[in-house]
Amino acid sequence: MQAETEVILRGGRVVCPVTGTDAVTDVVIRNGLVHAVGAAELPADARVIDCAGCVVSHGFTDLGAELGDPGQTWREDLSTGSEAGAAGGYTTVVCSPRTDPVLDTPVAVAELKNRAATVTGARIEVAGALTVGLQGEVLSELGLMAEAGVVAFSDGGKAMSNAALLRRAIDYARPFGLPVWIRPGNVDLEGSGVMHEGIVSSHIGLRGIPAAAEELGVARGIAFARLTKTSIHLSHVTTKTSVEQIRRARAEGLSVTAAAPARHLVLTDQAVDDSVYDTATRLLPPLRPESDRRAVVEAVLDGTVGCVFADHVPLTRLEKEVEYMFARPGAMGLETALSAALTATQDVSATVKAMAVAPAALIGRRAAVEPGAAADLVVFDPGADRVVSGPFRSKGSNEPLVGLSLKGEIVLTMRDGCIIYGPRTS
Amino acid sequence: MKRKDMLGLRGVSKEDIVEILDTAERFRNVSERQIKKVPTLRGRTVVTFFMENSTRTRMSFDLAAKRLSADTLGFSAGSSSTKKGETLMDTARNIDAMKPDAIIIRHSAAGAPHMLAKAFPWSVLNAGDGINEHPSQALLDMLTMRDHLGSLAGKTIGIVGDVYHSRVARSNIFGLTTMGANVVVAGPGTMCPPSMAALGVEVRHSIDEVAEDADVIMMLRIQRERLQPGMMATVNEYSRFYGLDLDRLNKAKPEALVMHPGPINRGVEMSPEVADGERSVIMEQVTNGIAIRMALLYLLVGGESAGGDSNAS
Numbered sequence: 063m064q065a066e067t068e069v070i071l072r073g074g075r076v077v078c079p080v081t082g083t084d085a086v087t088d089v090v091i092r093n094g095l096v097h098a099v100g101a102a103e104l105p106a107d108a109r110v111i112d113c114a115g116c117v118v119s120h121g122f123t124d125l126g127a128e129l130g131d132p133g134q135t136w137r138e139d140l141s142t143g144s145e146a147g148a149a150g151g152y153t154t155v156v157c158s159p160r161t162d163p164v165l166d167t168p169v170a171v172a173e174l175k176n177r178a179a180t181v182t183g184a185r186i187e188v189a190g191a192l193t194v195g196l197q198g199e200v201l202s203e204l205g206l207m208a209e210a211g212v213v214a215f216s217d218g219g220k221a222m223s224n225a226a227l228l229r230r231a232i233d234y235a236r237p238f239g240l241p242v243w244i245r246p247g248n249v250d251l252e253g254s255g256v257m258h259e260g261i262v263s264s265h266i267g268l269r270g271i272p273a274a275a276e277e278l279g280v281a282r283g284i285a286f287a288r289l290t291k292t293s294i295h296l297s298h299v300t301t302k303t304s305v306e307q308i309r310r311a312r313a314e315g316l317s318v319t320a321a322a323p324a325r326h327l328v329l330t331d332q333a334v335d336d337s338v339y340d341t342a343t344r345l346l347p348p349l350r351p352e353s354d355r356r357a358v359v360e361a362v363l364d365g366t367v368g369c370v371f372a373d374h375v376p377l378t379r380l381e382k383e384v385e386y387m388f389a390r391p392g393a394m395g396l397e398t399a400l401s402a403a404l405t406a407t408q409d410v411s412a413t414v415k416a417m418a419v420a421p422a423a424l425i426g427r428r429a430a431v432e433p434g435a436a437a438d439l440v441v442f443d444p445g446a447d448r449v450v451s452g453p454f455r456s457k458g459s460n461e462p463l464v465g466l467s468l469k470g471e472i473v474l475t476m477r478d479g480c481i482i483y484g485p486r487t488s
Numbered sequence: 489m490k491r492k493d494m495l496g497l498r499g500v501s502k503e504d505i506v507e508i509l510d511t512a513e514r515f516r517n518v519s520e521r522q523i524k525k526v527p528t529l530r531g532r533t534v535v536t537f538f539m540e541n542s543t544r545t546r547m548s549f550d551l552a553a554k555r556l557s558a559d560t561l562g563f564s565a566g567s568s569s570t571k572k573g574e575t576l577m578d579t580a581r582n583i584d585a586m587k588p589d590a591i592i593i594r595h596s597a598a599g600a601p602h603m604l605a606k607a608f609p610w611s612v613l614n615a616g617d618g619i620n621e622h623p624s625q626a627l628l629d630m631l632t633m634r635d636h637l638g639s640l641a642g643k644t645i646g647i648v649g650d651v652y653h654s655r656v657a658r659s660n661i662f663g664l665t666t667m668g669a670n671v672v673v674a675g676p677g678t679m680c681p682p683s684m685a686a687l688g689v690e691v692r693h694s695i696d697e698v699a700e701d702a703d704v705i706m707m708l709r710i711q712r713e714r715l716q717p718g719m720m721a722t723v724n725e726y727s728r729f730y731g732l733d734l735d736r737l738n739k740a741k742p743e744a745l746v747m748h749p750g751p752i753n754r755g756v757e758m759s760p761e762v763a764d765g766e767r768s769v770i771m772e773q774v775t776n777g778i779a780i781r782m783a784l785l786y787l788l789v790g791g792e793s794a795g796g797d798s799n800a801s
Contacts, residue, residue: 254716261683261686264652264687267598267599267617267621268598268599338599338602338606339598384577385603386597386598386603387596388597
């Protein structure tokens with residue numbers, strides 16, 4: 063991957079919540095770094111990319127994509143996951159530890175990071191498993207994984223049932239200075255449920271998962287943040303009561319951050335009925351009713367839920383062309399998250415905060431468009447109408463947003479000054 | 489009635505339900521004849537595809553198809569390649585390659601019939617999918633009620649037992665509310681949650697409150713084999729609070745009908761005296777089942793060519 067010597071992104075709306083910039087201007091990139099923000103002189107050999115009508119912001123960071131590599135490369139691999147990320151405006155994708163074998167040892171982490179160094183799309187970082195095999199029974203070598211370069215510790219979307227172990231994991235992780243990500247859930251209440259328990263599940267005869275399963279998990283996470291005086295990140299927040307609890311906890315001064323899957327900002331549980339049991343709508347946490355959806359969108363706008371992420375779980379026909387209750391939960395998302403977030407919030411600045419700034423901060427990075435910063439940038443057209451359709455760069459075939467009319471389209475993604483999506487040659 | 493499939497009664501119009509019941513009424517006398525066969529579906533192939541155990545529903549559909557002169561082919565989980573790991577869609581593709589006209593499917597997964605209906609040109613009849621729907625059972629229940637009550641509009645139908653996890657109850661609720669009946673339900677709190685009101689039913693606290701004003705008392709079978717832990721304490725306690733015995737029945741309206749989709753757990757949800765008593769119409773339900781299934785097959789598969797020579801009336 064070779065960065066062009068000098069590129070000018072001309073005349074876009076530069077949105078950088080970190081520096082407070084929101085103006086139509088130029089961004090000059092030189093040798094992989096942002097050289098200047100503002101009207102620039104034009105060297106003879108510079109490549110000029112017209113960004114009129116588009117937003118230019120820091121590239122997005124995704125918090126936990128299942129990349130299926132190693133062990134499940136029919137679903138995704140580092141290369142396709144990285145390319146899918148680039149197509150979605152991501153410059154960094156954090157790989158979930160849910161691979162086969164699980165990323166729960168320093169060797170596994172080092173091996174993956176080594177291979178990830180050669181990808182040509184979004185940069186791949188690693189979240190290490192909190193417990194061995196994600197089984198929720200034995201603590202992983204968190205310190206050694208931190209040395210190997212993980213950016214977070216995560217339960218990989220598997221809610222831990224043992225509260226005592228979770229509490230210890232949070233305490234144990236603290237000295238290593240990395241965030242702990244927990245999906246708020248309750249394994250017992252989730253049981254054999256396959257969608258949100260509510261009016262729609264009653265109508266279509268699918269076993270439900272009560273919202274209380276997530277809300278108990280949120281309450282537990284908040285209680286542990288208070289008990290351990292440690293930051294907690296709730297990785298999948300989707301209900302009104304969840305966001306109300308988080309709002310109160312933050313008002314109390316607790317260090318609790320949260321993320322919502324982008325698709326939950328636009329889809330409701332009605333999608334399960336409307337799609338006639340389409341298994342792409344089988345998700346964990348499940349799609350929620352309209353009142354929850356609205357509350358989560360509001361929470362993204364006011365910062366209670368600071369991050370919006372893709373919750374990328376690519377699955378193939380093999381895993382999804384089955385009876386609804388037998389389908390694995392999960393859906394793709396890297397290539398549609400921006401459109402979902404933008405359509406739901408109708409707010410460019412809030413979307414950039416939730417997809418670029420806050421997720422980067424969570425892994426200790428500064429997502430600013432400023433001189434001297436790495437040129438990790440995305441250019442998107444916020445007004446573009448897009449009917450979601452394939453083909454996708456991901457290997458997955460489970461995108462529940464297919465067919466929906468959304469706003470916003472990625473035009474160009476640049477990592478370290480290299481164009482990783484969009485017009486690669488001038 | 490213009491539809492390819494019968495997947496459930498949710499969203500089915502009153503006109504369509506009346507047409508099915510009226511058609512079934514005309515088919516009923518076929519089963520009374522010495523030669524119990526009409527040529528309506530001659531040359532058509534009907535496949536019964538049962539991925540869950542069934543005795544009466546399967547026999548009933550099979551007889552209905554045979555009395556319409558269709559060729560029938562049975563296929564069940566125990567004898568099929570599904571045991572060898574074939575997916576439902578692959579099994580269906582193989583059946584499709586044999587050019588059937590209709591498939592009657594029972595499956596433990598809600599939505600399985602819908603999946604086939606979306607993917608294939610033949611008619612799909614849902615004979616029970618998970619806890620979702622069992623439309624032919626509800627239609628035969630409604631036909632039996634109509635025989636005795638004349639009309640369903642304004643009548644009060646009580647359903648007692650594991651209403652939430654019963655596909656029979658669910659289909660009845662959709663069909664009966666469409667027909668203008670009031671549906672009241674009662675059962676253990678785990679089986680009749682207050683949220684069921686969203687389906688347009690009234691949730692009552694006890695079987696006595698249901699029996700009080702019901703024109704029909706429909707008792708559901710406790711599916712002991714499917715109960716998740718904590719759904720109920722003991723069969724004895726269930727029977728004491730939610731079983732229908734003569735004492736309770738005597739407090740109901742004198743003309744109230746007693747129904748049960750079968751098979752009965754005698755002594756659990758219903759005492760033998762009630763099951764065999766004069767207000768029980770349980771065997772009529774079974775007989776009406778064949779007529780309803782003949783009507784469904786005729787209306788879905790019969791098409792124009794068979795319309796003229798049904799010999800039903």
